[in-house]
Amino acid sequence: xxxxxxxxxxxxxxxxxxxxxxxxxxxxxxxxxxxxxxxxxxxxxxxxxxxxxxxxxxxxxxxxxxxxxxxxxxxxxxxxxxxxxxxxxxxxxxxxxxxxxxxxxxxxxxxxxxxxxxxxxxxxxxxxxxxxxxxxxxxxxxxxxxxxxxxxxxxxxxxxxxxxxxx
Amino acid sequence: xxxxxxxxxxxxxxxxxxxxxxxxxxxxxxxxxxxxxxxxxxxxxxxxxxxxxxxxxxxxxxxxxxxxxxxxxxxxxxxxxxxxxxxxxxxxxxxxxxxxxxxxxx
Numbered sequence: 001x002x003x004x005x006x007x008x009x010x011x012x013x014x015x016x017x018x019x020x021x022x023x024x025x026x027x028x029x030x031x032x033x034x035x036x037x038x039x040x041x042x043x044x045x046x047x048x049x050x051x052x053x054x055x056x057x058x059x060x061x062x063x064x065x066x067x068x069x070x071x072x073x074x075x076x077x078x079x080x081x082x083x084x085x086x087x088x089x090x091x092x093x094x095x096x097x098x099x100x101x102x103x104x105x106x107x108x109x110x111x112x113x114x115x116x117x118x119x120x121x122x123x124x125x126x127x128x129x130x131x132x133x134x135x136x137x138x139x140x141x142x143x144x145x146x147x148x149x150x151x152x153x154x155x156x157x158x159x160x161x162x163x164x165x166x167x
Numbered sequence: 168x169x170x171x172x173x174x175x176x177x178x179x180x181x182x183x184x185x186x187x188x189x190x191x192x193x194x195x196x197x198x199x200x201x202x203x204x205x206x207x208x209x210x211x212x213x214x215x216x217x218x219x220x221x222x223x224x225x226x227x228x229x230x231x232x233x234x235x236x237x238x239x240x241x242x243x244x245x246x247x248x249x250x251x252x253x254x255x256x257x258x259x260x261x262x263x264x265x266x267x268x269x270x271x272x273x
Contacts, residue, residue, distance in 0.1 A: 079235040106233050107199045114228040114242070119220070121184030121245035125228070128235040130197075161235075 042132075043109040048102050051109035052140060055100050056148045066141050066151035077131035077161035082111075086123035086141040086149070096123035098142040105133040106161075118144075130161035173254055175268035179246035187226075188241045189216065191256055191264060197232035213238055213258035221250035246272045 043051075052061070069083035086096045095118040101111040114125050123141065131137075138152045174188035191213065198210025210232065218226040226242050244252075253267040 103233060107197070108231055108233060110229075110231040111233040112228055112230060112240075114226065114240075116226055116242065119223075119225045119245055119247070120243050122243040124243060126239075126241045128239045129233050130235050131233075 043104060043106055045104050048104050048109040048138065051102055052100075052138065055113070055140065056142075059146065059148050061140060061148040061150045063150055065143075065149040066139050068137065068139050068151050068153040070137065070153050070155055072153075072155060074131060074155055074157045076159045077133075077157040078159075079128045080131050080155070081126070082129055082137075083124065083126040084139045084141075086143075088123045088141075088143065090118055090121055090123060092118045093144070095144045096120070096141055097144055099123070099125055100140045100142075101129075102138045102140070103131070103135055104137070105135040106130065107132065111137070131155060131157045132160050133157060171254065171256070171264055171266040173252075173266050173268050175252050175270055177269070178271045178273065181246060181248075181272050183246050184243050185246050185270075186241060186243055187218065187252065188239070189218075189254060189266075190237060190239045192237050193256075193258070193262075195230075195232065195234055195236045195238060199232065211259045211262075213256050213262060215257050216240055217255045218242070218244075219253050219255075220244060221248065246270060248272050 065087045067085045070080065074080050084099050084101060086099060088094060088096045096116055098113065098115050100113045102109050103111055111129050112127055116123065134156045136152050136154050138150060140148055140150045142148055170192045172190040176185050179185050193213050194211060195213065196208055196211040200208050202208055212232055213230050216228045216230065217224060225244050228240055230238055249270060249272045251267050251269055254265065256264045
């Protein structure tokens with residue numbers, strides 16, 4: 001810092017401004033790099049897509065049939081109530097085989113993968129999960145005919161999970 | 168000491184869809200946190216919950232670190248016959264817990 005001050009004094013007004021701006025930009029860039037370095041494991045939309053591909057393979061995923069029930073605004077990301085309902089008659093011929101839930105920004109893209117069958121009677125599961133950030137979650141249902149259906153929901157989080165201090 | 172709570176209706180009509188609620192006390196340590204010394208805390212989670220009705224598997228869920236502490240999972244099943252609904256949780260560090268409930272179907 002002392003060295004910078006010396007440089008500034010020697011320069012005229014205009015170039016001093018430029019130097020300051022450069023320093024600020026350099027500082028911001030450094031900060032950005034540091035932030036990225038701290039969270040190498042964060043799931044990005046890209047890793048979520050990969051996780052979804054792993055489940056559905058080459059099959060196409062259509063929108064519909066699935067309902068996500070999650071609060072739109074969450075105060076505490078450590079426990080968020082979640083319900084997934086899939087429209088299905090739940091018969092031997094036509095039933096929900098599996099329900100998968102994914103997120104964009106937690107360290108890992110998966111939340112839960114549940115397998116059910118015709119004996120479930122109703123294509124619905126509920127659980128409580130963690131959210132590290134404001135993000136979109138995606139639910140995918142696999143039906144007995146091999147088709148995949150999906151829905152997504154946006155959740156705003158004010159207090160994120162995973163960041164709390166331990167005491 | 169691990170404690171599991173399960174909620175299965177004791178009686179049901181044949182063919183009725185019943186709701187099953189499960190709750191188990193577990194820290195669900197994600198593996199992404201650090202202690203006061205900056206040392207990473209190793210992952211310790213429940214990875215799977217399975218449920219069987221008179222020996223036949225009716226539900227199975229893979230859990231990930233994104234599941235909140237004390238995993239709570241609910242699902243449904245059709246009451247087909249009287250008997251036992253059994254639950255099994257398995258997880259990291261050899262975690263294993265079972266619970267069961269009786270149901271009378273009329």
